[in-house]
Amino acid sequence: MTVMAKPRPTGQPGYSETLPRAAESAAVARRLVRTALAAWGLEDQIDDAVVVITELVSNAVDHGRLTSIRVVVSRPTEDWVRLAVVDRSMAVPLMRTDTNDDRIRGRGLLLVDRLTERWGTDRYRWGKQVWADLRCESAR
Incomplete structure (x- = not known):
């Protein structure tokens, strides 16, 4: 008798990893x-x-405070992928709109805003989660 695995709901399993709050962690997050x-x-x-x-x-x-961050990749529904980073800072990110400035840094949230359908911040007593949702190609 063959036993078939029961299909798991969309997004299961999720993917997450705790990483050092270091620039090198971006490469690990990209692999995830x-x-x-x-x-x-x-x-x-x-x-x-x-x-x-x-x-x-x-x-x-x-902008984080402690030595680690958590990267989360989930698929809450069939139509969406959520990318998120959790840190212990209470500072809420703000999207810069002054694009006439010569500074190279500080425009990352403009990219996030343009590449995703929506993004935001969930605040907690101990920190925050900044997330961005991509609509799955099949749902567009």
């Missing part, structure tokens, strides 16, 4: 995103997703 999206058959989303996670990790590295 690639792995998750490939497992879900969403390879066409990888290019935008790795840019987004790089920017979210960069902000957490620059």
